[in-house]
Amino acid sequence: MKIPVLDLKPQIAAHRAEIMEALDSVIDATHFVLGPEVAELEKAVASYTGSKHAIGVASGSDALLIALMALGVGSDDAVITTPYTFFATVGAICRLGALPIFVDIRPSSFNIDVDLVAERLKKGCEPDPSSGLLRDKVSGRLVRTMIPVHLYGQCADMNAIMALAQQHNISVVEDAAQALGAQCNGMRAGSIGHIGCLSFYPTKNLGGFGDGGMITTSDDALAEKCRIIRVHGSKPKYYHAIVGINSRLDAIQAAVLRVGLKYLDQWASMRREHARAYTESLKETRDISVPVALPGQHHVFNQYVIRSNRRDALRKFLTDKGIGTEIYYPLPLHMQQCFAHIGHNKGDFPEAERAASESLAIPMFPYLTIEQRTTVTNAIKEFQEG
Ligand SMILES: Cc1ncc(COP(=O)(O)O)c(C=O)c1O
Incomplete structure (x- = not known):
């Protein structure tokens, strides 16, 4: 990658x-x-x-x-x-x-x-x-x-x-x-x-x-x-x-x-700056939702997770361009085989199921460069709007 x-x-x-x-x-x-x-x-x-x-x-x-x-x-x-x-x-x-x-x-x-x-x-x-x-x-x-x-x-x-x-x-x-x-x-x-x-x-x-x-x-x-x-x-x-x-x-x-704890807040500020820039660049992109920090919340962006209803195709497009992504999480827990005995069905928790089919974590770490960030957002826009 x-x-x-x-x-x-x-x-x-x-x-x-x-x-x-x-x-x-x-x-x-x-x-x-x-x-x-x-x-x-x-x-x-x-x-x-x-x-x-x-x-x-x-x-x-x-x-x-x-x-x-x-x-x-x-x-x-x-x-x-x-x-x-x-x-x-x-x-x-x-x-x-x-x-x-x-x-x-x-x-x-x-x-x-x-x-x-x-x-x-x-x-x-x-x-x-x-x-x-x-x-x-x-x-x-x-x-x-x-x-x-x-x-x-x-x-x-x-x-x-x-x-x-x-x-x-x-x-x-x-x-x-x-x-x-x-x-x-x-x-x-x-x-x-x-x-x-x-x-x-x-x-x-x-x-x-x-x-x-x-x-x-x-x-x-x-x-x-x-x-x-x-x-x-x-x-x-x-x-x-x-x-x-x-x-x-x-x-x-x-x-x-x-050692890390000394720098944790500094790293969080770097993550928050990447999140701000990602959001600024992606918020108008067609059919993409960007994550929001809700009122009263200080979000530290362990992950920056966007949503797209063409998530799997978008992921493949980014992978082909050498951009790493991850899906957290592809199958909600009520649908896992090991919990079948609890008796839930598909459709029981529709928002969790929708999130599992739409969410995509894009590169997020403190030392992400501006150039890397721009490459990621340009690729997402190219796919969504191309
Ligand atoms: C939400 C959540 N809970 C629990 C854990 C478990 O942590 P660990 O991997 O350190 O066992 C993780 C991380 O992997 C997590 O993301």
Whole structure:
């Protein structure tokens, strides 16, 4: 690809000396798993997000799993979430024996539609007198957890979500894997719900040199549970009151991420400038929709996703010109084979299905050049208007 959808090389080159120095110090210290390097990163991420605690784990997927485990989610639970997200969001729910309750997205943001959540709670649930919680009428499971996902770098409508959650005693787990640095009404992603989950997968705005993740929360008890769960449930060492998992963050990753965190806002500004320029250039293009940052939202553009009703042909046209693109995501989760037993059909979540057939992520990374950007927008216009 002449212009890849993501090119990490110039970003790494810009900070290589500092990263190598950080890696050298981990090698000299030989404390490779958790330890002081991870603790320093946890402090820095807690302070960056505005959360009291941050807990380093092995991946964003594990962050979700551990957060749900800490909340006690299990086979009596149904968890509200979006069908238009990366698999991990729903994988975590299902691995604990819980049932996902999908609610469609808003086409303007690709994020869960809070009005539809309210409707689902009102029409599909009833109060459970013994617990004071809601119970799903169909499955009979308790509805006390919700996972909004901040897709592509823009938060879900968190004000409305938190108001609804408070009304119904629902714990909110933010899937902020794609949105570190994003803000919703001045609050940073990961600090708005009861617990937040971050991913440091290399494609994320803050990416490591491998897998990594973090949980953020201002709830002392939840934080303590997450810390225990990530080390097989042991506290003190070799004494297990609960069964946890092995999900520890490596010091090598923490060292790389600590360097990156210093530049995260600068990289986000670069992404936002590319997004502004893309939008300026593409907004009048025939049959193309450009992404919008909704009021109150600070979008950090982990992805810049356009929509076209000739998406597949457009993608092929760009590929032939050496321009990388990606489809996040081609098949909504309610239509995945592994969730067939839940019993959904095509047409159940029309906005998610439409997004899956129209969305196309175009090259977006901090060190994209103006020339690359122009090549991308010219090619899109040539296809759409040619
Ligand atoms: C929305 C979302 N949730 C969860 C994850 C899982 O993160 P990880 O790949 O670090 O396990 C990702 C990233 O891949 C993601 O994009």
